[in-house]
Amino acid sequence: MNRTESNAFDNFCMQIENVAQFVAPEERKYLELLKHPQRIYQFSLPVVMDDGSLKIFSGYRVQHNDIRGPTKGGIRFHPQVDLDIVKALAAWMSMKTAVLNLPYGGAKGGIRVNPKQLSARELEILSRRYASAIAKFIGPEVDIPAPDVNTNPKIMAWMTDTYSMLAGKTVTAAFTGKPLEFGGSHGRTEATARGLVLCTEYACKKLGKTLNNSTCAIQGYGNAGVYSAKYFSEAGAKIIALSDSRGGIVNKSGLDWKAVYDHKQKSDERSVVGFSGAREITNEELVELDVDILVPAALENVITSENARRVPAGIIPEAANGPVTPEADEILDKNGKLVIPDILANAGGVAVSYYEWVQNRNGDHWSVESVDKKLQRWMQAAFNSVWSLKEEYEVNMRSAADILAVRRIVDAYRVRGIWP
Numbered sequence: 001m002n003r004t005e006s007n008a009f010d011n012f013c014m015q016i017e018n019v020a021q022f023v024a025p026e027e028r029k030y031l032e033l034l035k036h037p038q039r040i041y042q043f044s045l046p047v048v049m050d051d052g053s054l055k056i057f058s059g060y061r062v063q064h065n066d067i068r069g070p071t072k073g074g075i076r077f078h079p080q081v082d083l084d085i086v087k088a089l090a091a092w093m094s095m096k097t098a099v100l101n102l103p104y105g106g107a108k109g110g111i112r113v114n115p116k117q118l119s120a121r122e123l124e125i126l127s128r129r130y131a132s133a134i135a136k137f138i139g140p141e142v143d144i145p146a147p148d149v150n151t152n153p154k155i156m157a158w159m160t161d162t163y164s165m166l167a168g169k170t171v172t173a174a175f176t177g178k179p180l181e182f183g184g185s186h187g188r189t190e191a192t193a194r195g196l197v198l199c200t201e202y203a204c205k206k207l208g209k210t211l212n213n214s215t216c217a218i219q220g221y222g223n224a225g226v227y228s229a230k231y232f233s234e235a236g237a238k239i240i241a242l243s244d245s246r247g248g249i250v251n252k253s254g255l256d257w258k259a260v261y262d263h264k265q266k267s268d269e270r271s272v273v274g275f276s277g278a279r280e281i282t283n284e285e286l287v288e289l290d291v292d293i294l295v296p297a298a299l300e301n302v303i304t305s306e307n308a309r310r311v312p313a314g315i316i317p318e319a320a321n322g323p324v325t326p327e328a329d330e331i332l333d334k335n336g337k338l339v340i341p342d343i344l345a346n347a348g349g350v351a352v353s354y355y356e357w358v359q360n361r362n363g364d365h366w367s368v369e370s371v372d373k374k375l376q377r378w379m380q381a382a383f384n385s386v387w388s389l390k391e392e393y394e395v396n397m398r399s400a401a402d403i404l405a406v407r408r409i410v411d412a413y414r415v416r417g418i419w420p
Helices: 008-018 025-034 083-099 120-137 153-167 191-206 223-234 257-266 283-287 326-334 348-362 368-393 397-416
Strands: 039-048 054-065 071-078 105-112 143-147 215-219 238-244 247-250 279-281 293-296 315-317 338-340
Touching: 008 025, 008 083, 008 326, 008 397, 025 054, 025 397, 039 083, 039 120, 054 071, 054 083, 054 120, 054 143, 071 083, 071 153, 071 348, 083 105, 083 348, 083 368, 083 397, 105 120, 105 143, 120 153, 143 153, 143 348, 191 223, 191 315, 191 338, 191 348, 191 368, 215 223, 215 283, 223 238, 223 257, 223 293, 238 257, 238 283, 247 283, 326 338, 338 397, 348 368, 368 397
Parallel strands: 071 105, 071 143, 215 238, 215 293, 293 315, 315 338
Antiparallel strands: 039 054, 054 105, 238 247, 247 279
């Protein structure tokens, strides 16, 4: 297998191989199953554009593994979406749901598109076209999609409506991350960031540190980045740098996360760039800023073997999926950096998605306080389990999380067997 830093699914396979020694010899045969997604769907999605032209978009849905339950995973709209990255993201979802001990497997989907170049009408048609294409392959007991990069509650509402119309009845449990008015859950929008900041707090306590007066840089100022900045600020941390796809800003005296967010919403380019009172920097420069906490909340492979040695941050909680390559992981570990892996750090989103699914299936609706208490309890339990394995085997957090996830998946194969 040709393993390069650019091949995300190969990176995942490397993770599996790296923890094989921690699985009982007679059960290692099951690890091979994790290197092969169970189902892969590819779609050509035609859309009549506003100018009357016909454009064909490429769509994907990968259901990686369902041994622990129905698959779960988001849908992203991005020009870099391809089958390799969707396979990797689906695989990481299998690991993530196992780390949290949710009764799910992993899946992921996406469309290769820049949604910023679409009109509102074109975006809705494309969203509904994709939902209709995957409709026969998903469902509350099969595969439950959710938002991801460049998708949101409105898009989930369109997709849920499309699925429901095809089913001939309203099926709110088919998707999560929906608006509150249409079966959504309190706390879902901010859940990824809430879980990430909780994990960072737990890590600080283990290391004898505190979030109060710590400095933080966040690469990616979308949903996860915005709410991470909010919760870090509320915990007393100083946000000194923020960025998005168009560039970044830095102010060592601190940035007001809300003021930057408001600027981005009003900006013609919808970017943090141009915020008054801050110096512009690149995304590459942001990663190398001298801060206590670095939050990669953008895309995959942003910390590589080329820049890992220049990362000063002591704690790196991964808000994005796969932002640190295996080669970079090794370098950061040798340099004493604590990386809180994506399958733990950003798992708050899938935890609250699970709560939304349970509420939909039960016809229930929980308060925001109830959701937050459940999230704290689940994140604490997952963090403690990972930390315990980290100390037991003297490995880094990623390896410990991988060991925990793989063991739980292997246990499911051991007790269920392979039929026939």
